Amino acid sequence: MIDLEPDFWGYVRSLGDPHQVAAQVTGANPKDCGSQENSAAGLTRCLISMARTYAPNSTVGMHLSCWDWQSNTQGCAKDYANLGAQNADFLVGDVSDRDAGGYAQPAHGGYDDFWTDQKAAAMLGFCKTRAESVGKPVVLWQIPVGNMKQNNTLNHYKDDKVDWFFGDMDQVANAHVAGLLFGAGQQEQTSIETDGGNLIGKTVAHHNSGGTALK
Template sequence: MIAAFAATLALGLASQPGTAAHVRAEHATWRYQYLTGGVNTGHGWSTWNPDGTFASRYVRESRDHGLTPVLTYYQLLQSHGAGDGLGEAAKDLANLKDNALMKAYYDDLALALRRAGEAAGGKTVVLHVEPDLWGYVEQRAGDPAQVPAAVASTGDPRLAGLPDTAAGFAQAIVRLRDAVAPKVRLGYHMSTWGTGVDPVQQNPSPGEVDRLAARGAAFYHALGARFDLVFSDPSDRDDGFDAKVNGDHGRSRWTTGDYRRDARWLADMHRATGRPLVMWQIPLGNSTLPNAWGRYRDTHVQRLLGHDPRWRRAYRDAGVIAFLFGGGADGTTTERTDGGVFKRLAARYSRARLRTK
């Protein structure tokens, strides 16, 4: 399966329906879109178009423009269940063991897989499953078999025999994919903070970075579920946004050492899991912006796509196959508000990559 993804760094953007041509004009070849809203709320993704066709339309539009679509399936937190009224981590974990909610969840997940698989037309489509949830599970217990989840206990015959644990939940995802849409690629989200120590922001030593990666990879293997790709996100907000809106006084701004630790952590993760890596939801800010709403500064675009190729090489050598850019909150920078920096650097990168083929 790994051979299906070329060992070259693809570029991608957050992209709503109807914007595939814009993504191509920005010199990107991947795009991503959230599937969210909750499985039992009456306004989840499956209601956005009749009978879940939102997913198939998105995949088809991507395919027609030569783009690889990523659907980020983020449904558990926004569903109604045992976790209502709790904070994010507690709500996710409480919902995960709610039998009625999870029975609806598996039906909803199967619909997303089926719609994506039907529309793919033999092309690659990725379902990126529940970012953040895995980090919350890992923080609750290093062994996912110790975290309760409703799986076989939902009575869903497709999941008979699977354990009622977070490990069983991961196995259920893979089992449903195999049954409903075997060509859809599954993305597992490796939260940098799942161990309780961030390998980048808390400035651990190289040896500690290696130990953190080993713990994260051991957690992944303990799930007993073979995903196809591993996702990681450096941050979902520009560091200027975090400084001005969240008041973190610049602590989120990445230094050269941060990039070095991140690449080391990802390389360790790649070696331990054997999975291709995707850096996802990378902020789009740059140094030319005024740190105002929609136009905040950040380092990632210029560092990863700038003149100096060593960082691209470091991430490529670490096993990264794609950089997917996009903000994770209203008011963060987009490629439409960044003064054209992403488009200019992406175009230059694209031209250079074509010359070296």
């Protein structure tokens, strides 16, 4: 799986219509992309085309850097259609790059990033809308590994997202989410080596139960 640069597309969106954002495409790679336009939209198509040529056994995804997703889902959909996300194999959504217990520390911002059913429903609703807009599944990445048995010390921060996802896989599937990628976004966070076996245990149990059908 290739996730095309997570943050870059958000910066492109801030500059306007991707077809009007200048980029050196044909000059940078005339062999593979000589027919593409010199714009961010052309760059996207060039990268996807190169993945098809040079890594034919891979899948390639467009990262949804829609930092305004809660208020502008339709604007995000329009921008990604212009970028050519429909040519990718999947879309990639963010959950959080830190454990909620880490973010709750005054030194790390002191704010509440724990999930509620309402927060989860909003995120999954966005994923479903975006998946259906281009006919591609969504993969969620960088899901924090912490759990509520941790003690909010170095590499042992609390979070509730692992347990929520494994407890609500039907909702995940209904949102056309085809994959969950767990991993700390920063070295101080809880990891698979420090979470007390929670992620591995839940993964094995989910597999042994027969899993959840994709939708």
